[in-house]
Amino acid sequence: MKNTALEFFKAHIYIILGGLCVVIIGLIYIFLQLQPGRQILPQDVIYDPVPAVAVPAAYSDTESDTEPDIQQQPEAPRTIIVHIVGEVQNPGVFTLPYGSRVNHLLEIAGGGTVYADLSRINLAAELRDASQIRIPAFGDETEDLIIYDEPAPPAAAQTPGITASGLVNVNTASLTELQVLPRIGPAMAQRIVDFREAHGNFASVDELINVSGIGDPTLDGLRHLVTVGD
Helix, strand or coil, rough: CCHHHHHHHHCHHHHHHHHHHHHHHHHHHHHHCCCCCCCCCCCCCCCCCCHHHHHHHHHHHHHHHHHHHCCCCCCCCCEEEEEEECCCCCEEEEEECCCCHHHHHHHCCEEEEECHHHHHHCCCEEEECCCCCEEEEEECCCCCCCCCCCCCCCCCCCCCEEECCCCCEECCCCCCHHHCCCCCHHHHHHHHHHHHHCCCCCCHHHHHHHHHCHHHHHHHCCCCEEEEEC
16 A cells, blocks of 8 residues: 555656645745735736726716706796685685696685585686686576686775775675675675665674675674775
């Protein structure tokens, strides 16, 4: 057995020594590469310096391309001012974004009252600036429910029946101005005018109960919308 191993060693001694030399050279190479200031990188690697320059250049170009978009900010959405009256919880003047519909205005105004006949209103109609929307009551014969081309009265001087705060003065309001009130149609507005002409100006809002056809529910709905003052 020993002779066989010895013979094998002798026969392959050059191969074994060659392998040992390769291992030793490799260890020396690694040792030298680990010295300070050296990097473990093959010497035949070719470094391309272009990426180091290309990245900032691309970034600069991107910023340059997007800079006009940053400077040109989109304009703020336009708004419209509309007036809603009639059978609505909170009648008044509201500001909405351009392109709003009648149903948007009705929602902001608290919705219709129990007397509102919404089937007569096109809730999908687009609102226009300075328009007036009238929510009719059941049985109301008023035809002009959406007035687009006639803006709501802007000042008390031009509308003596409506104060600057939007209240209807029942002592000075015309038939048309009285009809902006909920549940006050042409016939009821005429009765209010006839009553004040026959009995003089109303001393208080409560005196409206003396007008034929105005009951407690109607009066309660008018208290925060009318006045008898100047």
